[in-house]
Amino acid sequence: MTLLKLRRNLSNEDVTERFKIDSTTVSNIFKSWLMALHHVIFKTFMNSVPPREKNLRNLPACFAPYPSTRLIIDRTEVTSASPKLLKDQNRIWSNYKHKITCKGLIGVLPCGANTFASKLYPGCTSDKQIVIASKILECLVPGDSIMADKGFLIADILPDGVALNIPPIKDTPQFTEEQVEEGKKVARARIHVERAINRIKRFQILHYIPQFLGKYASEVFQVCAALVNFQYGLLKECADRDPETDSEE
Numbered sequence: 001m002t003l004l005k006l007r008r009n010l011s012n013e014d015v016t017e018r019f020k021i022d023s024t025t026v027s028n029i030f031k032s033w034l035m036a037l038h039h040v041i042f043k044t045f046m047n048s049v050p051p052r053e054k055n056l057r058n059l060p061a062c063f064a065p066y067p068s069t070r071l072i073i074d075r076t077e078v079t080s081a082s083p084k085l086l087k088d089q090n091r092i093w094s095n096y097k098h099k100i101t102c103k104g105l106i107g108v109l110p111c112g113a114n115t116f117a118s119k120l121y122p123g124c125t126s127d128k129q130i131v132i133a134s135k136i137l138e139c140l141v142p143g144d145s146i147m148a149d150k151g152f153l154i155a156d157i158l159p160d161g162v163a164l165n166i167p168p169i170k171d172t173p174q175f176t177e178e179q180v181e182e183g184k185k186v187a188r189a190r191i192h193v194e195r196a197i198n199r200i201k202r203f204q205i206l207h208y209i210p211q212f213l214g215k216y217a218s219e220v221f222q223v224c225a226a227l228v229n230f231q232y233g234l235l236k237e238c239a240d241r242d243p244e245t246d247s248e249e
Contacts, residue, residue, distance in 0.1 A: 001026070002033035006224060009204040031216065038219045041226040042117070049107065049115050049139040060235050062188045063110045066165055070144040071115060072108045072193040073136065073152065075127050076201065077101040078120060078221060081211035102209075104221050105134050106200070108193040112234030114200075117225035119218040127152050137162075147190055192234060199228045 001019060004010060012023045019026070052070050063069055082100050101123035107116030118134035131137065131154050140146065142161025148154070150167045158164055167186045168179040175183070200206065203224040209217050 002030050002037070003227075005030055006203050006205050006220070006227070009207060027212065034216060034219055034223060037223045037226075041229075042219075042222045045229070046115060046117065046222075046226055050109065051141075052144055055110050058111045060110055060112075060189075060192075062185075062192075065185050066145060066147065066189060068143060068145040068163065069110050069147055069165070069189070070140055072110070072147040072190055073105060073116075073131070074108075074149060074190075074193040074197060075103055075105055075130060076197045077103050077123065078206045078209060078217070080209040080217060081214065102217055102221075103130055104218075105130050105136060106193060106197055106225060107136060108196045110189070110192075112192050112196060114196055114225045114229050117222045120221050128154055128157070132157060147186065147193075149190065195234055196228065199231065199234070200224050203227070 001015060005015060010018075012026045015026045016023050049071055052068055055069065056067060059067060078101060080100055080102055102120035103123060103125055104120045105116070105118040106114065109115050116134075116136055118130065118136065121130050121133060125133075131152065137146075137154075137157065137159060140159050140162045142159070144161075145163040145165055146158070147165045150169055152164075152166060155164045165186055167183045167190075168175060200221075205213075205220055206224060209220060213220060
């Protein structure tokens with residue numbers, strides 16, 4: 001029942017009819033199992049970011065120019081029901097989407113697995129503010145690099161010895177050949193975080209989080225991100241490798 005609601009975002013009335021139980025029971029079961037899944041598959045299996053040495057054992061070819069990549073990050077927006085209070089409505093209004101949204105940060109390993117999902121933040125929060133609030137940078141160590149879209153202007157808040165790989169920013173009338181080639185390399189590697197987010201957004205509950213789940217919105221987002229890791233590997237070249245060969249000693 002819980003997985004059905006996450007995937008299809010069926011109304012409580014619909015689920016009531018399917019399972020022949022009352023609406024209050026549906027709500028209680030969903031919330032209980034949501035928190036259980038959050039504890040087991042999110043807090044247990046997504047509680048740390050693997051070191052770059054482990055990434056190197058399963059590094060896709062498109063990341064060959066960026067072997068120090070610890071993770072790729074991107075932001076996504078989730079539509080939610082309007083809060084009752086006007087001050088809360090203004091706080092989560094997205095000027096970009098022109099509707100009420102929440103934003104979450106996703107971190108993906110070079111192999112395509114989701115390794116980080118932040119809490120949801122108000123729609124007006126900037127990418128930089130989300131990176132700071134999520135504390136994702138605290139896992140990075142000297143020698144690591146992080147990959148992101150060019151909108152993530154976070155070079156000034158990175159830990160010492162950590163590099164940022166983003167597409168070149170146009171500061172001249174025309175990109176140089178080197179900048180064009182660099183942009184293509186980053187795009188080929190960074191596209192996988194967008195594919196990972198697309199998988200997460202297939203859970204239709206993220207198309208519109210109802211009001212009764214407002215206080216559980218972050219848990220819904222994080223559980224959906226964790227459930228994606230149970231699907232077939234995002235990158236076939238990594239999924240087809242022998243797990244015995246790639247496992248830790």
